[in-house]
Amino acid sequence: xxxxxxxxxxxxxxxxxxxxxxxxxxxxxxxxxxxxxxxxxxxxxxxxxxxxxxxxxxxxxxxxxxxxxxxxxxxxxxxxxxxxxxxxxxxxxxxxxxxxxxxxxxxxxxxxxxxxxxxxxxxxxxxxxxxxxxxxxxxxxxxxxxxxxxxxxxxxxxxxxxxxxxxxx
Amino acid sequence: xxxxxxxxxxxxxxxxxxxxxxxxxxxxxxxxxxxxxxxxxxxxxxxxxxxxxxxxxxxxxxxxxxxxxxxxxxxxxxxxxxxxxxxxxxxxxxxxxxxxxxxxxxxxxxxxxxxxxxxxxxxxxxxxxxxxxxxxxxxxxxxxxxxxxxxxxxxxxxxxxxxxxxxxxxxxxxxxxxxxxxxxxxxxxxxxxxxxxxxxxxxxxxxxxxxxxxxxxxxxxxxxxxxxxxxxxxxxxxxxxxxxxxxxxxxxxxxxxxxxxxxxxxxxxxxxxxxxxxxxxxxxxxxxxxxxxxxxxxxxxxxxxxxxxxxxxxxxxxxxxxxxxxxxxxxxxxxxxxxxxxxxxxxxxxxxxxxxxxxxxxxxxxxxxxxxxxxxxxxxxxxxxxxxxxxxxxxxxxxxxxxxxxxxxxxxxxxxxxxxxxxxx
Amino acid sequence: xxxxxxxxxxxxxxxxxxxxxxxxxxxxxxxxxxxxxxxxxxxxxxxxxxxxxxxxxxxxxxxxxxxxxxxxxxxxxxxxxxxxxxxxxxxxxxxxxxxxxxxxxxxxxxxxxxxxxxxxxxxxxxxxxxxxxxxxxxxxxxxxxxxxxxxxxxxxxxxxxxxxxxxxxxxxxxxxxxxxxxxxxxxxxxxxxxxxxxxxxxxxxxxxxxxxxxxxxxxxxxxxxxxxxxxxxxxxxxxxxxxxxxxxxxxxxxxxxxxxxxxxxxxxxxxxxxxxxxxxxxxxxxxxxxxxxxxxxxxxxxxxxxxxxxxxxxxxxxxxxxxxxxxxxx
Numbered sequence: 001x002x003x004x005x006x007x008x009x010x011x012x013x014x015x016x017x018x019x020x021x022x023x024x025x026x027x028x029x030x031x032x033x034x035x036x037x038x039x040x041x042x043x044x045x046x047x048x049x050x051x052x053x054x055x056x057x058x059x060x061x062x063x064x065x066x067x068x069x070x071x072x073x074x075x076x077x078x079x080x081x082x083x084x085x086x087x088x089x090x091x092x093x094x095x096x097x098x099x100x101x102x103x104x105x106x107x108x109x110x111x112x113x114x115x116x117x118x119x120x121x122x123x124x125x126x127x128x129x130x131x132x133x134x135x136x137x138x139x140x141x142x143x144x145x146x147x148x149x150x151x152x153x154x155x156x157x158x159x160x161x162x163x164x165x166x167x168x169x
Numbered sequence: 170x171x172x173x174x175x176x177x178x179x180x181x182x183x184x185x186x187x188x189x190x191x192x193x194x195x196x197x198x199x200x201x202x203x204x205x206x207x208x209x210x211x212x213x214x215x216x217x218x219x220x221x222x223x224x225x226x227x228x229x230x231x232x233x234x235x236x237x238x239x240x241x242x243x244x245x246x247x248x249x250x251x252x253x254x255x256x257x258x259x260x261x262x263x264x265x266x267x268x269x270x271x272x273x274x275x276x277x278x279x280x281x282x283x284x285x286x287x288x289x290x291x292x293x294x295x296x297x298x299x300x301x302x303x304x305x306x307x308x309x310x311x312x313x314x315x316x317x318x319x320x321x322x323x324x325x326x327x328x329x330x331x332x333x334x335x336x337x338x339x340x341x342x343x344x345x346x347x348x349x350x351x352x353x354x355x356x357x358x359x360x361x362x363x364x365x366x367x368x369x370x371x372x373x374x375x376x377x378x379x380x381x382x383x384x385x386x387x388x389x390x391x392x393x394x395x396x397x398x399x400x401x402x403x404x405x406x407x408x409x410x411x412x413x414x415x416x417x418x419x420x421x422x423x424x425x426x427x428x429x430x431x432x433x434x435x436x437x438x439x440x441x442x443x444x445x446x447x448x449x450x451x452x453x454x455x456x457x458x459x460x461x462x463x464x465x466x467x468x469x470x471x472x473x474x475x476x477x478x479x480x481x482x483x484x485x486x487x488x489x490x491x492x493x494x495x496x497x498x499x500x501x502x503x504x505x506x507x508x509x510x511x512x513x514x515x516x517x518x519x520x521x522x523x524x525x526x527x528x529x530x531x532x533x534x535x536x537x538x539x540x541x542x543x544x545x546x547x548x549x550x551x552x553x554x555x556x557x558x559x560x561x562x563x564x565x566x567x568x569x570x571x572x573x574x575x576x577x578x579x580x581x582x583x584x585x586x587x588x589x590x591x592x593x594x
Numbered sequence: 595x596x597x598x599x600x601x602x603x604x605x606x607x608x609x610x611x612x613x614x615x616x617x618x619x620x621x622x623x624x625x626x627x628x629x630x631x632x633x634x635x636x637x638x639x640x641x642x643x644x645x646x647x648x649x650x651x652x653x654x655x656x657x658x659x660x661x662x663x664x665x666x667x668x669x670x671x672x673x674x675x676x677x678x679x680x681x682x683x684x685x686x687x688x689x690x691x692x693x694x695x696x697x698x699x700x701x702x703x704x705x706x707x708x709x710x711x712x713x714x715x716x717x718x719x720x721x722x723x724x725x726x727x728x729x730x731x732x733x734x735x736x737x738x739x740x741x742x743x744x745x746x747x748x749x750x751x752x753x754x755x756x757x758x759x760x761x762x763x764x765x766x767x768x769x770x771x772x773x774x775x776x777x778x779x780x781x782x783x784x785x786x787x788x789x790x791x792x793x794x795x796x797x798x799x800x801x802x803x804x805x806x807x808x809x810x811x812x813x814x815x816x817x818x819x820x821x822x823x824x825x826x827x828x829x830x831x832x833x834x835x836x837x838x839x840x841x842x843x844x845x846x847x848x849x850x851x852x853x854x855x856x857x858x859x860x861x862x863x864x865x866x867x868x869x870x871x872x873x874x875x876x877x878x879x880x881x882x883x884x885x886x887x888x889x890x891x892x893x894x895x896x897x898x899x900x901x902x903x904x905x906x907x908x909x910x911x912x913x914x915x916x917x918x919x920x921x922x923x924x
Contacts, residue, residue, distance in 0.1 A: 061631070064643035064906075073607065073910030078631040088639075114640035365806035369615065371715040371739030371777055374802060440600075441716035485694055485724075487714040489737070 003145070003153060003163040008126075011142035012043065012161075015124055016050035018140045019093055022122055023053050029091035029119045036108050037061040037079060039097030039155040043126050046161065047095065055093070058083035065107035087116035097155040099125040102136030127163070129153055170212050170587060171195040173205065177217025177548060181224060182521035183537035192222055194544040197587035202540060213589075215582060217548050221516070224524040224536045225257025225545030225585060229347070229425050230401055231476040231498060233259070233290075234565075236277060237266025242478035242565035244278070248287040250499040250564035252591040255547030255580040256474075258528070258535055259288055259498075260347075263295040264322035270295035270306045275314045287590050289545075291531055293320040293347055296335050300324035305335055308342045317531045320347035320401065323448060327353050329386065336396035345397045345530060350383035350408070351375070351449060360489050362435040362450045370441065372488055375450050381407040388415045391422055399530050400424040402475050404449045406459035413468045423530050424468070426460050427475030428504045429495050431513075433457070433570060443484045444570040447475075448493035461513045464522055471527035472519075474501045478566020496566030502547070503555055503576030510577045544587035553579040600722055608907045610722040610731040613740040614781035622749070622785055628903035629750050629896070635672055636898065645906055646675035649706040653679045654696075654721075655734070656712040661870065662734055662744075665894075666709045669901035678705070693717070694724060701726055707909060708732070715739035715774075730908040732901075738774050744869055745778035747900040749786060751893045752824055755865050759786040765818050765860075766809070767794045767850060768828035768877055771801045771839075775869050776828060784808040794818035795850060798839040815850050819859040827852055827868045827878050843876050853879045857887065865889045 023031045033055050035044030041059050048057055063078040094108060105123060112118060124140040129147050147153060150168045155161065172194040179190040179202070186202070193201035193209055200206050228251070234242040251259055261278070263269035269278065275292055282290040294316035298304040302325050311319070319339050326332050326348070339346045356379045361367040363374025384400060388411060391398040400412065403424050412424050429447055434454045437445040445451055463469040477494025484491050497504070502523070509519045528536025535545055559572040583591035599616050603609040608621060635643055651670040653663050663679060670677045682696065700708070707730045710718045715737030722731040735741040749759075756762055764783055770776045770793045783791050784807070791809040793800060800811055812818030819825060834840050857866065866878075866888045874880045883890060 063631070064635075064645045069645055069910060074628065074907050078628060080631040080634045082634075110644065114638055114642065116639050363802050365803035368801040368803050369777065369807055371737050371774055373738075376802075441719050482692065482694070485692075485720075487693070487712065487717040487720045487736075489714045489716070490693075 003165050006143060006163060008161050008163065011126060012046045013050050015126070015140055015142050016047040019047060019122070019124060020051050020053055022139065023055075023091065023093070026091050026120060029089070031091040031093060032056050032058060032085050032087075033093040033095060034058045034060050034083065034112070036094070036096040036104060039157070040095045042155070042157040042161060043097055044093075044095035045158070047124070056085050058085065060108050060111060062104060062107040062111055065111045067103060067107065081111065083115055087112060087118055089117070089119045091120045091122065092118045093122050093124055095124045097126050098153055099123075099128045099136065099138050099141070100131050102132045102134035105136045106134055126155065127153055171209065172213050172215060172584070172587065172589070173209070173211035174215045174217050174222055174546070174548065177220050177222035179222045179538070180517060180520045181538040182517050183224075183525040184539050186538070187517050192538065192546065194546070194584065194587045197544055199538050199540050199542050199544050202538065215548065219552070220548050220550050220581060222546060222548050223255075223520045224528075224538050225547050225583065226255050226502060226523045227258045227527040227531065227536050228256050228476070228498065228501065229260050229399075229471055229473040229527045229530065230427070231259045231261055231474060232264070232478065232494070233261050234478060235265065235281060236274065241480050241483070244281045244290070245285050246563070246565040247476070247478060247498060248282070248285050248290075250562070251288045252583045252585070253563050253580060254499045254502045255549060255583050256498065256501060257288055257545035257547070257583065257585045258291055258532065260291045260293050260317065260531055262322040263293050263320055264300060264324065268295050268299050269293070269316075270298050270300070272307070272310050272314045275311060275316055279315060288585065291317040293318050295319065296321040296326070296339070296346065297331065302326050302328055302331055305338055308339055308344055312342055312344055318345040318347050318399070321349070323349050323351070325353040329390070332386075333390050333394060336390055336394040336398065340394055340396035345399050347399045347401045348387050349401045350380050350387055350403070352379045352383045355379035355382065358489075360446060360450070360493070361438050362452050364435055364453060366435055366439060370438070370488075372438070377405045377407055377452065377456075380405045380449065381411060384408040384411050388412070388420065388422060391415075392420055398422050402427045402449055402473065403460070403469060404430050404452045404456060406456045409459050409463045409468055413463075413466075416468065423470050425471035425473045425527065426464070426469050428472055428497055428501055429475065429570060430457060431460055431472065431508060432504060437570065438488070441488045442570070443486065443488055443491035444495065444568055444572070446484070446488055446491050446493050447495060461508065464514060465518060470522065471530065472501075472505055472522045473527070474498045476564075478564050479568045481567065484568050494568070495570050496562065496564045496568045499563050500557060500569065500571060500576060502549060502580055503578050504571065506549075506551060506578035507576055544584055546582070546584040547580060548582040549578050549580045551578050555579045600719065607910070608904070611742055611904045611908055612718045612722055612731065612733045614742050614745055614778045614785065615740070617785065619785050619787065622746070622782060625746050625900065625903050625907065626750055626753055628907060629746070629899040632672075632902040632906070633896070633899040635902070636895070642672050642674050644674045646670070646673040646909055649675045649909060650704065651675045651677050651707045651709065651905065652700055652705045653677065653709045653734070654700070654711070655679070655681045656683075656710075656717070657735070659711055659735070662711065665897040666734060666901055669898045669905060672898065673902055673905055675707075675905070693720070697721060697724055701729065705729065707905065709734045711735045713737055732904060732908060735774055738772050738777070740778050741774040742778050743897070743901050743904055744775050745782040746904070747893060747897045748779055748826065748867060748869070749782050750896045750900050751867060751889055752865070754892070754896075755889065756823055759783070759788050762788045762824060763790040763792070763822040764788055764824040764826065765792040765794055765812075765822045766826045766828065767815065767818070767852065769799045769830050769834060770795055770804060770828070771799045772831065772834070773828050777807070779826060780807050780809055792818050792822065796840070799834075815852075815856055816859050819856060822860045823864050825852065825857065825860055825864055825866045827866065829869060829871065830873055830877050847876055851875070851877055851879060852882050854881055854885070857882055867893060870894065
């Protein structure tokens with residue numbers, strides 16, 4: 001399908017509404033939102049503008065938690081994770097742009113647990129493109145795509161946000 | 170055995186010979202130059218067409234490591250290496266283990282040399298017992314057993330009173346004193362030339378004054394005592410000025426320099442290259458050029474190999490902990506011919522610095538090819554290049570700083586006492 | 595003769611960290627960037643990231659140093675590596691076992707990285723030239739030559755206060771002759787483009803031809819401190835005293851000890867640094883060491899982040915060159 005025809009604005013508004021709903025259903029836990037660097041952070045920020053709930057936003061850079069470090073080495077520029085709040089006993093809305101193998105989410109949750117013990121983690125992603133290698137599931141998903149082998153979906157941003165599908169050379 | 174060496178370019182600086190001449194050898198001696206003596210028939214004819222024929226080389230400072238350090242090298246291994254470079258006489262420094270400070274050690278070296286029956290060994294006896302710089306050796310006894318001079322090797326002679334007396338006594342014995350000049354206090358724990366690179370690498374430096382101060386002291390004491398002093402392995406431009414002035418004033422002082430210092434400068438120790446860890450250290454490019462000029466000017470007369478073979482472990486260590494010295498004996502001629510090729514030296518000056526001049530310091534009968542002299546002869550091909558490969562060196566010491574260098578000359582024959590001891594054929 | 599830089603792999607990534615000399619500005623900045631990323635790890639509940647999990651790092655100390663070893667150990671542990679501390683007194687190595695034999699023994703134990711400290715200049719280079727290809731070597735200080743992690747943590751500290759290196763005048767004061775820290779700092783400052791580097795000390799403690807490395811030499815502290823933005827005081831080893839190098843502590847402090855009065859010659863916002871441990875009353879007055887301009891304690895905490903950065907970068911260099919895709923998607 002042609003991803004450029006998708007209205008990201010609509011997808012994000014829809015996701016924001018569902019996050020609001022989910023926060024209300026677990027009202028006893030104080031929510032915080034954490035975006036995974038960089039695409040997840042853009043989506044998180046965009047959702048936050050559309051949400052009714054005031055919610056603090058943190059940034060997670062999972063470079064130090066990747067399971068392929070010994071294969072690909074250090075990323076040349078790692079901006080540090082920044083969680084300006086306690087993680088302990090919070091409801092964390094974890095946001096990423098694309099859910100694929102599940103390894104990024106695994107790394108992100110490992111890192112979150114090094115900051116403390118969250119009460120709950122809700123995973124919200126803009127695109128679920130299938131191809132899981134780990135048992136991960138998004139609680140809130142903007143759009144499910146089925147891509148051919150060798151195709152990759154990529155989010156560019158932050159202004160304007162846009163999706164492209166690339167062939168892997 | 171009679172040889173005729175035909176059609177070669179004979180270079181014999183002592184006799185001002187520099188041209189195509191045949192050379193005739195019989196029973197260990199030169200019997201004819203240019204034309205054969207009446208009735209001469211050669212047992213073997215060597216066609217030296219296109220090659221240089223010169224006196225066998227006399228090397229004023231080598232370490233053979235025997236006795237005492239046979240894991241580094243032996244007399245047999247190093248003499249093999251020497252004759253492959255046309256060297257027919259080597260002066261070995263007395264810092265063997267035990268030190269060559271008594272006739273027994275001299276006798277042992279003499280015997281090993283006889284067994285080997287290759288190159289001549291001209292031993293330098295210790296100037297002081299145990300090289301400790303305190304008590305004189307039995308110089309006369311050492312001379313009688315064949316030592317051609319006295320030296321304290323690289324060991325400290327810092328007590329000026331002892332040096333003065335040693336010079337006086339050696340002079341009484343009519344022995345030349347070979348002095349290595351390096352002030353031990355100024356050297357301190359130094360391992361490289363004191364300069365910009367040593368500073369950057371954080372390696373303790375040896376200032377040029379460690380040598381020049383020691384040279385000036387040696388010259389003043391030589392002047393006072395009347396001893397014959399030979400300054401061994403000079404490295405600094407400042408020393409050359411001092412020696413030139415002393416010689417101008419009529420002091421009969423001679424000097425040599427090591428081959429490494431004519432090719433390399435202090436920048437070679439970059440990356441902690443232990444193959445260039447030498448004592449004396451490599452000096453600046455200015456010093457190197459001054460040494461070459463001093464050879465042309467005659468202020469420095471001789472080039473020695475300063476051959477110091479080491480086992481591999483000796484160089485496989487952090488720089489300061491590695492042992493100083495380079496294995497150079499088998500590349501001496503080629504390295505000097507490279508200087509000729511690069512026009513730093515004339516062919517005649519170069520050959521003189523390897524033959525006639527060093528022989529004049531230790532054994533004037535050698536290093537020249539007039540009739541009735543011992544037939545020590547080197548024949549080399551000046552156009553045939555040779556690439557140094559550490560792994561295929563003859564010397565037991567593979568510690569060359571010149572690995573991979575291309576040398577412009579190859580020795581083809583070496584004769585000692587009229588015997589063919591080395592040939593590439 | 596040109597040598598390939600032993601510190602870099604064929605892709606130009608940091609393989610060993612032996613000296614600042616030979617590394618370019620981009621690489622130094624990238625060390626500082628990574629250190630910034632790692633700096634936050636110490637503030638978290640779990641002060642660890644799993645980056646080097648399963649790796650074994652050996653602190654190979656031929657020269658005693660509790661401080662440096664501790665920060666390397668902490669850095670390695672925060673990267674989840676296993677750490678082995680081996681202290682080898684040089685007297686023991688003199689008794690027979692060569693450095694080379696020690697290395698082979700350790701390699702047989704399947705270690706991944708050596709942090710080496712040695713009293714002889716060039717020891718880390720020597721070891722890096724001998725180890726198996728998968729092993730990285732970090733220089734924890736060799737003789738008078740180099741102490742690159744100390745220099746980089748000092749650069750990190752400077753950058754926190756004065757982000758633009760190109761506008762900085764930096765003075766390094768004291769025993770330059772014996773200081774590996776000073777040499778590494780001079781290279782780092784020059785590579786990062788510092789406007790002016792000065793070294794200040796008596797002639798006995800300034801090495802020959804130091805100017806070739808870039809700095810201006812001063813023998814007078816007041817003059818040397820004029821208008822500087824950063825003052826780095828070096829530790830003066832006790833054994834330098836009462837020798838041919840220096841007459842007495844009293845005279846040294848009088849001439850080269852940093853007091854508030856002398857510091858007034860520097861810019862008002864100048865920072866004061868010291869690699870530690872401090873000799874109070876010899877090279878620096880307590881009121882300065884503990885004063886408003888001192889950043890000495892910050893240097894210590896930055897040491898861990900910088901060492902984490904260098905360990906991660908050198909171990910990461912062993913990986914294949916990453917493609918854009920493999921970096922962007924997991």
